[in-house]
Amino acid sequence: SSELTQDPAVSVALGQTVRITCQGDSLRTYYASWYQQKPGQAPVLVLYGNNYRPSGIPDRISGSSSGNRASLTITGAQAKDEADYYCKSRDSSGNRVFGGGTKLTVL
Amino acid sequence: EVQLVESGGGLVQPGGSLRLSCAASGFDFRRFGMNWVRQAPGKGLEWLSYISSSRDTIFYADSVKGRSTISRDNDKKSLYLQMNSLRAEDSAVYYCARENSGYYSVYFDNWGQGTLVTVSS
Numbered sequence: 535s536s537e538l539t540q541d542p543a544v545s546v547a548l549g550q551t552v553r554i555t556c557q558g559d560s561l562r563t564y565y566a567s568w569y570q571q572k573p574g575q576a577p578v579l580v581l582y583g584n585n586y587r588p589s590g591i592p593d594r595i596s597g598s599s600s601g602n603r604a605s606l607t608i609t610g611a612q613a614k615d616e617a618d619y620y621c622k623s624r625d626s627s628g629n630r631v632f633g634g635g636t637k638l639t640v641l
Numbered sequence: 642e643v644q645l646v647e648s649g650g651g652l653v654q655p656g657g658s659l660r661l662s663c664a665a666s667g668f669d670f671r672r673f674g675m676n677w678v679r680q681a682p683g684k685g686l687e688w689l690s691y692i693s694s695s696r697d698t699i700f701y702a703d704s705v706k707g708r709s710t711i712s713r714d715n716d717k718k719s720l721y722l723q724m725n726s727l728r729a730e731d732s733a734v735y736y737c738a739r740e741n742s743g744y745y746s747v748y749f750d751n752w753g754q755g756t757l758v759t760v761s762s
Contacts, residue, residue, distance in 0.1 A: 563745065564745050564746065564747065565744075565745055565746040567746065567747070567748035567749070569686070569749070571686075576736060576752040576753065576754050576755055577678075577686060577736070577749075577752055578752070579748060579749060579750050579751075582741075582743070582746055582748035582750070583743050583744065583745075583746040583748070584744070584746075586743075588750060618685075620685065620686050622686075622688070622748070622749070623747075624747045627700070628691070628698070628700045629688070629700055629702065630676060630688040630691060630700070630747065631688060632678075632685060632686045632687065632688055633685075634685050635685040635686065
């Protein structure tokens with residue numbers, strides 16, 4: 535299956551640590567990439583490959599992968615981290631695929 | 642600075658057609674694969690199509706296969722998506738995204754701001 539599964543919503547208290555997960559068979563072969571999207575804005579790449587961050591993404595955001603699961607962890611969550619987060623991978627046929635997205639609320 | 646600017650969206654009747662464009666600047670367009678992604682109102686991201694830098698590899702999601710054609714003009718630094726037989730469920734913001742890749746990793750490192758397509762009578 536090329537589907538990627540994410541929890542629809544996750545919440546975290548200000549300053550605490552939160553993990554957002556993504557599960558799918560394609561993750562056994564390909565690393566996930568992660569995108570942050572705030573209301574009314576285009577998605578922004580925040581993680582790719584084996585825990586690489588694009589320039590400008592704080593090291594509070596980190597990634598990991600094991601088996602068919604990938605995770606994005608935010609350490610010391612800030613109000614500005616509140617957003618939708620999407621994982622993405624590709625399948626063996628070449629199709630790119632997104633997870634359903636996780637809405638992160640910072641309390 | 643990498644810039645991707647979509648255009649061509651608008652209101653179209655069911656069954657109609659639309660050609661979306663994405664103008665690229667700030668990078669060597671001919672070196673990168675490109676994608677189209679859409680987002681229906683209140684919904685998640687949906688990948689639609691990929692075209693390689695040299696146009697020799699193209700993929701489509703099942704939702705648009707047979708109704709859409711992705712293309713690019715490397716001289717004009719432009720990406721296109723021709724969409725036919727449009728349905729209400731095709732209403733969405735359409736993004737173009739630059740693809741980069743590495744060791745077992747494919748990722749979209751730059752996105753446009755999107756163009757809104759509304760399919761309605």
